Amino acid sequence: MSTATDTAVSAAPRPIPTRRRSKRMRHRASSAALTVFTWVVTLGFFFPVAWMVFTAFKTEAAAATKTPTIFTSLSFDRFAEVLDRGFGVYLLNSLTASVMSTVIVLLLAIPAAYGLSIRPIIKSQDALFFFISTRFMPIAAAIIPIYLLLQNFGLLDNISALSVLYVGMNLPLAVWMMRSFFSEVPLEIVEAAQIDGANFFTELVRVVLPIVAPGIAAAALICFIFAWNEYFLANLLTSTMARTTPPFLGSFVDGRGQFLAVLSAASTLAVLPVVLAGWLAQKRLVTGLAMGAIK
């Protein structure tokens, strides 16, 4: 692949001797071909998502044809049908669990990451190691006692109980991510604040938080995405009252009739908030998801 040389040439246009002109032409042609190829791959990758959104606007009959129908009447009827089946309640449950767990995670993780970033006074590696090791543990290993405990206390199908479990799921990741953002705060700034006589909490709120705010936003977004998309716990621990979107989506699969359009509409609504948020914050997502190992 001629990636590097292409950019090098196009970045520095300079007079080119005649005998090199044909070489440059060839370069241009191959560069154009590569661009076309890139777009083919990109669109192929995006196709299932685009097709899902397109199908959501079709009628059931038009959605379930052997040869795909392109020119057909489009409407919002399928979305209306999805909402008629009470989808709003499930979206609201998802929102509640995601927001509640993310807020609690932030309340715990911001101070923890701040405490861990005050190096080298505190032995932060041990604590960091503990947090990340909890993330490595499969949730399956803890699910049986959790299920039985919630059953005993009548907390199955309870959105708060689900949120608390999401806190456990996201906390390690949030602490890790935020620690990497906090450690970017220049030590001089913190020290200057200490000399000014600011105590720890005013220092945290007035000096450090504004610097790490974008990092906190990224961590919050990732926690929100993971909670919003979570299926295993939601499927197992909720049934009717506190059911969230992911396990409910399956109920649009109808054993007898046609369901492709309505399933696509429900899926589109379910993925929309997170996809939009992810698009807006894509640059921060890398740093966050790589847990600070890449800056």
Add this chain to the structure above:
Amino acid sequence: MTATVAHPTTPPGADDSTRAILTRNGGTGGGRRGRGPKPELSPGQKKALKLARALVWPAIVVAILVTQIPFLVTIYYSFQNWNLMRPGSRGFAGFDNYVTVFTGGAFMQSLSATVVITGSSIVLSVIFGLVIALLLNRKFLGQGLARTLVITPFLMMPAAAALIWKWSMLDANVGMVNWGLSVVGIDPVQWNTDFPALTVIMVLTWQYTPFMMLILLAGLQSQSQETLEAASVDGAGPIRSFVHMTLPHLRQYIELAVLLGGIMLLQVFDPIAIMTRGTGGTKTLSYLLYERAFVGLEIGEAAAYGVITVLLTILVASVALRLLFKIFSSEGAKS
């Protein structure tokens, strides 16, 4: 103080690797060596240390309560003879559950399903991720838009992705993949019934390729353009400079991508529950445990599966953690 708390609760295997890493990285600050003769702290520093500890504590307590205690209870259950259908017959079982697990045959099948599905999804998504990262690293028309579109599969809710792939893409009659094949004259394929493992791998690869791509793209962008230009002036072709310069530079990013993808993929459950329900070589360990506990109601046996799954994960993770800390500390040294 945090150190003495953290260790007993860290899963057993991780402890050794902690020690190994800390000994190796002891010089970079922090770590165990600080425990020797303590440098004199001013009263202000002591106060700061106390507060720092107080700040970390709540998060540690919550993490222990939600994740570590249930695991200890799972270990206890795994030594119990306990089926929810027969509440009266509960009792101590010794290693009976483990014997059942290892002699039952389901375990080895499930282990190989886990290795096949996780392994091939990781390999495929790293390869596709690398190709797409290389393509997107060029300057071209609509670069930003292309990147935005490519990362979408990773943001998509796994349950929705599995449903759309199962019914809209891979369906034998109305699926788009079969239509695409019919255009080039290939007969319809019964993806879901004939190739269940492949369908799961396809969805997972589609979802994780963008994640791998993002990490590898970050790696490509951190490569110095001047060295590459110098190499091309010296007459190194694009392929040679890719093999000899870009790939070695990307190595730690590839390791990181494999590690993080591996952690997430080892626990994968959604597409299996939604697309195949564990049929045809897709019954991974987490699905098997779910089935034993919540369909078979065999609490003791399912708990034994849970314990074994954790031990296996720790085995993989302690190797992986070493890598992560290596990258983590070398990055720290650079900055």
